[in-house]
Amino acid sequence: MREDIQGLQGDVRSIIILGTIVFLILGAFMISFIFLYRYRKNKMLLEKEQMKTSFQQELLRTQLEIQEQTLKNISQEIHDNIGQMLSLAKLNLATADVEKKELVTQKINASHHLVSKAIQDLRDLSRSLNSDYVSETGLLRCIEYELEMIRKTGLIKVDLTVTGQVYKINPQKELILFRIVQETLNNIIKHAGADLVAVFVSYEATLTLRISDNGRGFDSFQLNEHSKAKAGLGIRNMNNRAKLIGASFHINSAAGEGTEIAIQLPKDEINGIEKG
Amino acid sequence: MFPLPVHIYFEFAALLTSVIFWARIKSGKFRWFFPFLFLMLATELTGWYLRKENGFETNGYLFNFSVPTEYIFYAWLFARTYQTRSFRRIAIFFIYVFTVFCVAIYVLNGIYWFNSILLLVGNMSAIFFSCLYFYELLVADERINLIREPMFWIATGVLLFNLGEFLYSAFYKLLRQHGWDNGTKLFRAINNNLILVLYLCIIIGLLCVRTSRDYKATFAQ
Numbered sequence: 001m002r003e004d005i006q007g008l009q010g011d012v013r014s015i016i017i018l019g020t021i022v023f024l025i026l027g028a029f030m031i032s033f034i035f036l037y038r039y040r041k042n043k044m045l046l047e048k049e050q051m052k053t054s055f056q057q058e059l060l061r062t063q064l065e066i067q068e069q070t071l072k073n074i075s076q077e078i079h080d081n082i083g084q085m086l087s088l089a090k091l092n093l094a095t096a097d098v099e100k101k102e103l104v105t106q107k108i109n110a111s112h113h114l115v116s117k118a119i120q121d122l123r124d125l126s127r128s129l130n131s132d133y134v135s136e137t138g139l140l141r142c143i144e145y146e147l148e149m150i151r152k153t154g155l156i157k158v159d160l161t162v163t164g165q166v167y168k169i170n171p172q173k174e175l176i177l178f179r180i181v182q183e184t185l186n187n188i189i190k191h192a193g194a195d196l197v198a199v200f201v202s203y204e205a206t207l208t209l210r211i212s213d214n215g216r217g218f219d220s221f222q223l224n225e226h227s228k229a230k231a232g233l234g235i236r237n238m239n240n241r242a243k244l245i246g247a248s249f250h251i252n253s254a255a256g257e258g259t260e261i262a263i264q265l266p267k268d269e270i271n272g273i274e275k276g
Numbered sequence: 277m278f279p280l281p282v283h284i285y286f287e288f289a290a291l292l293t294s295v296i297f298w299a300r301i302k303s304g305k306f307r308w309f310f311p312f313l314f315l316m317l318a319t320e321l322t323g324w325y326l327r328k329e330n331g332f333e334t335n336g337y338l339f340n341f342s343v344p345t346e347y348i349f350y351a352w353l354f355a356r357t358y359q360t361r362s363f364r365r366i367a368i369f370f371i372y373v374f375t376v377f378c379v380a381i382y383v384l385n386g387i388y389w390f391n392s393i394l395l396l397v398g399n400m401s402a403i404f405f406s407c408l409y410f411y412e413l414l415v416a417d418e419r420i421n422l423i424r425e426p427m428f429w430i431a432t433g434v435l436l437f438n439l440g441e442f443l444y445s446a447f448y449k450l451l452r453q454h455g456w457d458n459g460t461k462l463f464r465a466i467n468n469n470l471i472l473v474l475y476l477c478i479i480i481g482l483l484c485v486r487t488s489r490d491y492k493a494t495f496a497q
Contacts, residue, residue, distance in 0.1 A: 009454065009456045012447055012450065012451070012456065013456065013457075013462060015443070015447070016443045016444055016447055016462065016466075017462075019443040020440050020441075020442075020443050020444065020466055023439040023440060023442060023443065024436060024439060024440050026439070027435050027436045027439040027440075028436070030410070030435075031410075031432050031435070031436075034410050034413060034414060034422075035422055037414060038413060038414070038420060038422050039422075042419045042420065042421070045417070045418070045419045046419060049419075
């Protein structure tokens with residue numbers, strides 16, 4: 001009986017000692033796990049914050065570039081278009097001979113038409129000066145406006161095709177997409193030597209933007225093979241920006257066969273809002 | 277070489293830390309560590325003296341008061357730390373219930389003999405509240421440097437101490453009934469070593485407390 005009790009005493013003591021050791025190991029394991037988990041989570045959160053910051057910086061840069069481009073457009077528009085129209089109206093009025101009533105009426109009507117056109121163009125211009133122009137007007141309307149500006153030069157024909165039901169995209173992403181389109185159109189005017197620009201916008205499950213020209217083109221094979229690292233700053237910027245909003249960016253071109261760039265924004269990225 | 281048990285020096289060191297770094301801790305919840313640590317040290321010293329003079333069984337009533345105080349303090353500290361409202365409510369609710377429970381136990385069992393049930397409930401509550409705190413740490417969506425987080429160290433100490441003490445508390449009645457731990461050798465082997473861990477963690481925690489000026493300096497860098 002006494003031996004039994006002593007045995008039980010030994011058992012209980014062993015349970016307490018071993019159990020305590022096991023509990024402490026469990027506790028230490030739990031704390032180590034929390035420590036490691038937090039370490040990884042902190043790292044992930046830091047990367048996320050950095051991505052957010054770089055997105056905001058890129059967005060700001062994009063806005064500045066759009067503003068810069070808009071100012072260039074306005075300057076050109078005032079000089080080449082509105083200025084010309086007003087000069088013509090002034091000339092009409094200055095050369096109107098009050099003696100010839102019929103001719104005066106004709107010249108006044110022509111001047112009236114020119115001034116009205118100038119006012120309309122000024123209204124369009126003032127709208128494009130608004131800093132929220134892209135988000136307020138919408139991507140499609142902005143592209144139309146850019147193409148209209150190109151068409152007005154009379155050097156390049158433009159064509160815009162839209163398919164699918166137009167939907168709203170996250171304004172920040174819309175701004176970046178618009179900047180890519182603007183940069184592409186700029187490149188076409190500057191370097192392509194094209195006389196036709198076609199823009200295709202497809203509002204399906206994936207938003208697709210395709211801009212093609214019939215200019216001199218270039219060898220894009222190497223560009224797509226060896227990533228965009230070897231590309232010029234402009235193309236690299238466009239590629240990086242597309243990546244930033246979760247879109248794909250492809251260039252297809254061959255010497256003498258024009259160039260086509262394609263941007264595709266998948267459905268799940270269309271409304272992914274990056275709040276600042 | 278040391279006239280007092282080693283764990284008492286650790287308790288004293290923790291109290292000393294709270295005094296030295298009073299300027300840092302005075303404006304937040306950690307200022308309450310000063311009276312808490314003072315009370316714990318005073319209890320341990322008195323308990324040690326009584327035990328030395330009169331034997332083990334004579335200091336139980338002391339711990340009947342210090343143990344509930346300790347666990348109520350931890351529950352309050354966690355309640356002040358939790359970000360989740362329901363967790364805060366649970367901790368506050370526990371404080372009320374545990375206080376009533378302690379009074380009931382004193383009335384039923386008296387206060388002269390140590391009531392191990394208070395320790396057992398305290399152990400369980402401290403383990404539970406530490407786990408809730410660690411859960412909040414796991415799910416928090418902000419960057420937290422655990423090494424510099426005072427509550428992380430304190431919760432670590434509280435968790436390890438109570439996990440280690442839990443089994444002894446659970447078997448305390450049995451051990452006492454049969455006199456299987458006369459002289460409290462086993463108890464001291466477990467408890468005194470765990471006290472070292474707990475108070476070391478409290479010291480580190482208090483050293484990690486930063487004033488709002490420190491925070492401003494960090495953000496300004």
